[in-house]
Amino acid sequence: MPGAGSKALFPKSSTIQVESFDLRETLHSGQVFHWQEDGNGGWIGCLGEQPVWLAQPDAGTLLVSAGSEDAAVCYLGLDQPLSAIHETFPEGDAVLAEAMAYSPGLRILRQPVWECLATFITSSLKQVAHIRRISLLIRSRFGVEHTFQGNRLFAYPGPEALADAGEAALRQCGLGYRAKSLALTAGAVASGRVDLNGLENLDDALAREALMELHGVGEKIANCVLLFGCGRYGAFPIDVWMDRILRSKYLSPAQSRKMNARALQAWAEARFGPYAGYAQQYLFHYARNALNK
DNA sequence: GGTCAGGTTCCGA
């Protein structure tokens, strides 16, 4: 147990000054499902293959295990121009303003694309606790193990490992019907039939189409991957929570009835602009936590 | 023990 008997300590860590950032809220905002608390105010997890420890002892200070500073800044979105992003939001939007005030420290993560894609394929029609359970199980069964300060950690297995594992073994991780989608998608990526690295050469619409060719990937999951993995901040995933808050807070019942999912998607992208995905994250977190009481 | 969940696919109009 690292730092036993003390708070937020780690043998070798670096201090990074941060502003408008909340580590706990960000790791709990439904973008990622594998970070574990170390019992001393810190978090452990993997950035890709690399085991990392993170802690935020006070609002302006982030501690990162030595050697992972740059990776953590990128992963946590600390290099994103937050105030410039906020300036692109529609003026006079009281709902969005309230959502931003509710959790001003939220950031959009930049996760490894495969890990993000595979995790969201397993998320369909699942509650967060279950997504987390499945994610950790897949890691521990098929991922590379690391021993890190006395903790056992597992990196997310690559597409080859999951393709080799096959549908039946994946099903044993509690995936249900999603096992088929994950196995097929892992096979498509492992064989090179789909090139995730090539996504960065495509514009948002084409990248989304390419992702949606994969089995088990519809518009919502494709948008999650673009936003949380590819740094496409205009992507706007609409799940049941977003559907609820958009319809109840922005549209009259009559307007809402006239809008199907596709129309709502277009409306939201137009309303919230080039950083719509950031607006989405504030609204989503707010809808799930503040409005769900 | 029943209900329902952070979606996608498939099928019939």
Added chain:
DNA sequence: TCGGAACCTGAC
């Protein structure tokens, strides 16, 4: 094109 049903599993 569009709406509705089916799909595995586990948390509540």
